Amino acid sequence: MSSTDVMDRAAREMHLLDYRNGAELKQLPTRNGFGEGLIEAGNRNENVLAICADLAESTRMEGFKKAHPAQYLEIGVAEQMLVAMAGGLASTGKVPWIASYAMFNPGRSWEQVRTIMALNETNVKIAGAHAGVSVGPDGATHQAIEDIAIMRVIPHMMVVVPCDSVQTKKATLALSETFGPAYLRFAREKSPIVTTEETPFEIGKAQTFRDGDDVAIVACGILVANALIAADELAREGINCRVVNNHTVKPMDAPAITAAARECGAIVTVEEHQVHAGMGSRVAEILAESHPVPIEFVGVRDQFGQSGEPTELIEHYGMGTEAIKAAARRAFKRKVAG
Amino acid sequence: MQSLTPERRKELELKANDVRQGIIRSLLSAGSGHSAGSLDMADIFTALYGAVLRHDPARPDWPDRDRLLLSCGHIAPVRYAAMANFGYFPVEELLTLRKFGSRLQGHPERVKLPALESTSGPLGEGLAQGVGMALAAKLDQKDYRVYVITSDAEHQCGLHWEAMMTAGKFKLDNLTCIIDRNFIQIDGSTEDVMPLEPLAEKYRSFNWEVLECDGHDMASILDACERAKHTTGKPQVIVAKTIPGKGVSYMEGDYTWHGKPPNQQQADEALRELSAARERILAHV
Ligand SMILES: Cc1ncc(C[n+]2csc(CCOP(=O)(O)OP(=O)(O)O)c2C)c(N)n1
Numbered sequence: 079m080s081s082t083d084v085m086d087r088a089a090r091e092m093h094l095l096d097y098r099n100g101a102e103l104k105q106l107p108t109r110n111g112f113g114e115g116l117i118e119a120g121n122r123n124e125n126v127l128a129i130c131a132d133l134a135e136s137t138r139m140e141g142f143k144k145a146h147p148a149q150y151l152e153i154g155v156a157e158q159m160l161v162a163m164a165g166g167l168a169s170t171g172k173v174p175w176i177a178s179y180a181m182f183n184p185g186r187s188w189e190q191v192r193t194i195m196a197l198n199e200t201n202v203k204i205a206g207a208h209a210g211v212s213v214g215p216d217g218a219t220h221q222a223i224e225d226i227a228i229m230r231v232i233p234h235m236m237v238v239v240p241c242d243s244v245q246t247k248k249a250t251l252a253l254s255e256t257f258g259p260a261y262l263r264f265a266r267e268k269s270p271i272v273t274t275e276e277t278p279f280e281i282g283k284a285q286t287f288r289d290g291d292d293v294a295i296v297a298c299g300i301l302v303a304n305a306l307i308a309a310d311e312l313a314r315e316g317i318n319c320r321v322v323n324n325h326t327v328k329p330m331d332a333p334a335i336t337a338a339a340r341e342c343g344a345i346v347t348v349e350e351h352q353v354h355a356g357m358g359s360r361v362a363e364i365l366a367e368s369h370p371v372p373i374e375f376v377g378v379r380d381q382f383g384q385s386g387e388p389t390e391l392i393e394h395y396g397m398g399t400e401a402i403k404a405a406a407r408r409a410f411k412r413k414v415a416g
Numbered sequence: 417m418q419s420l421t422p423e424r425r426k427e428l429e430l431k432a433n434d435v436r437q438g439i440i441r442s443l444l445s446a447g448s449g450h451s452a453g454s455l456d457m458a459d460i461f462t463a464l465y466g467a468v469l470r471h472d473p474a475r476p477d478w479p480d481r482d483r484l485l486l487s488c489g490h491i492a493p494v495r496y497a498a499m500a501n502f503g504y505f506p507v508e509e510l511l512t513l514r515k516f517g518s519r520l521q522g523h524p525e526r527v528k529l530p531a532l533e534s535t536s537g538p539l540g541e542g543l544a545q546g547v548g549m550a551l552a553a554k555l556d557q558k559d560y561r562v563y564v565i566t567s568d569a570e571h572q573c574g575l576h577w578e579a580m581m582t583a584g585k586f587k588l589d590n591l592t593c594i595i596d597r598n599f600i601q602i603d604g605s606t607e608d609v610m611p612l613e614p615l616a617e618k619y620r621s622f623n624w625e626v627l628e629c630d631g632h633d634m635a636s637i638l639d640a641c642e643r644a645k646h647t648t649g650k651p652q653v654i655v656a657k658t659i660p661g662k663g664v665s666y667m668e669g670d671y672t673w674h675g676k677p678p679n680q681q682q683a684d685e686a687l688r689e690l691s692a693a694r695e696r697i698l699a700h701v
């Protein structure tokens with residue numbers, strides 16, 4: 079085995095699968111990981127409840143419903159009810175997971191989330207399914223690309239956007255065992271799996287998935303895979319990118335973000351969300367106060383989504399690997415120009 | 417009540433058959449979308465565009481047109497198929513459903529296709545907008561009417577009840593709400609997921625005029641619409657009894673067809689059944 083066949087230190091430390099050189103990666107929807115994690119959380123703690131608003135199969139609560147029928151509640155198309163009722167249930171130590179599409183919960187239920195979950199400090203967990211434009215043909219009404227913004231702005235909310243289905247399972251378990259109001263965001267479409275059972279996961283701890291010091295690509299959610307592929311290709315152009323899986327948008331790992339800026343000198347943020355007020359904006363807020371460097375934002379630019387195939391939409395809205403590469407080149411150029 | 421002549425009835429039934437075929441073709445082309453509710457509202461959309469609404473496909477912005485709002489936006493295929501068959505756009509355009517760049521978005525978007533009156537998909541928001549449009553007609557002393565199509569599961573959304581209360585308060589007799597009472601939603605029967613009955617009683621107690629119809633019988637639909645039009649001092653609801661998937665035998669009554677399209681073989685079968693039904697309508701004297 080030649081030395082280039084060995085993945086870098088970061089990838090080995092994180093026990094990643096080899097994504098390099100156009101490797102075929104197995105794909106599964108992140109929502110599957112949520113479904114598996116929820117069943118396991120129910121096994122570990124009988125106080126874990128699942129409550130669904132007429133979307134058991136889509137949100138992958140179906141498995142929990144079968145495994146723990148006594149811990150499952152169905153309330154119909156009533157997302158505000160989901161949050162408020164879960165607040166009441168949590169008052170006696172229950173751990174309610176509530177699920178719908180991200181567009182409707184927390185989209186429709188925002189004020190209930192703010193008051194009942196956050197201000198009131200209750201242990202309710204929101205599972206926001208079908209986030210992002212990768213929902214596809216359903217169109218703009220169903221494509222939540224503002225949800226990170228409206229959740230991260232609320233004090234005390236935990237906001238977690240895992241990178242693949244394996245990590246989504248871990249995040250579901252970790253949130254189930256961490257007290258406090260939380261939002262877990264995941265997607266409909268299948269997406270590449272880059273992590274393994276051995277990959278660590280800790281809420282609030284960003285992960286370096288690839289070493290590099292020319293530019294740091296800070297990504298979350300299903301686009302982390304695109305970021306890794308872009309970094310692999312950029313290496314052949316002589317630009318060595320660090321890739322940070324920034325799965326916890328809140329509380330964000332400020333020391334890791336600042337270190338990436340200090341050590342790389344330029345940042346690209348990548349998220350399937352409006353660039354305004356999302357994960358990348360939080361990165362910019364942190365760096366503006368700690369260590370300002372050139373930043374390029376990859377995400378949706380103040381537009382609504384539309385019907386189309388998932389990959390077609392990811393490309394159209396400038397979140398594909400080529401768009402990430404272009405952003406990294408721009409960031410690098412700005413850094414060099416100093 | 418004006419009576420429906422046999423010729424007129426046949427004409428409308430043939431149109432409804434065209435609409436159902438359009439639904440199947442567009443869903444097949446899209447590869448995703450909602451079959452059951454779209455098919456079960458084909459007769460009502462046909463009756464509305466064909467015999468109830470004051471509208472002009474050439475002038476979707478006509479200020480005096482009746483307003484038709486589709487609150488449960490997921491059944492967009494029936495509205496698109498009806499609009500195409502009544503001259504709003506070419507029938508071939510139905511094949512662009514849910515595709516990138518199409519005006520026929522997965523859920524209706526008014527900005528892309530103005531005759532839709534509003535944007536919907538998130539459930540439970542149509543009646544409230546209908547209340548606003550009906551109030552605007554009163555304020556402007558206009559005589560157009562507002563029709564809102566709702567699904568039964570939308571009655572689990574709080575906003576819909578706020579709208580019901582408001583329509584009662586303002587005695588909006590220019591507002592008609594039509595319920596697709598097919599008893600299904602995504603996770604099963606409405607009465608298992610979150611019971612709605614007695615639904616008619618609920619409207620009555622909110623000061624609405626309650627009417628019922630067989631959602632697959634032109635005479636029954638038109639009769640209910642006529643009664644609604646002649647109601648004064650109250651908003652009206654028409655509880656339309658429908659069979660999910662109506663017109664395609666293997667879909668009828670099966671809630672699992674709520675949100676999936678037919679595949680090629682299933683679509684062929686559906687179109688065969690619908691063509692046979694068309695022959696029966698033509699043969700009927
Ligand atoms: C606010 C909101 N929550 C959830 C959904 C997802 N959803 C789409 S249709 C539907 C319910 C389906 O039942 P019904 O409205 O009666 O339509 P039918 O199946 O009879 O066509 C749900 C929950 C939605 N569109 N909007």
Ligand SMILES: [Mg+2]
Pocket residue numbers: 567568569596597598599600601
């Ligand atoms: Mg229904």
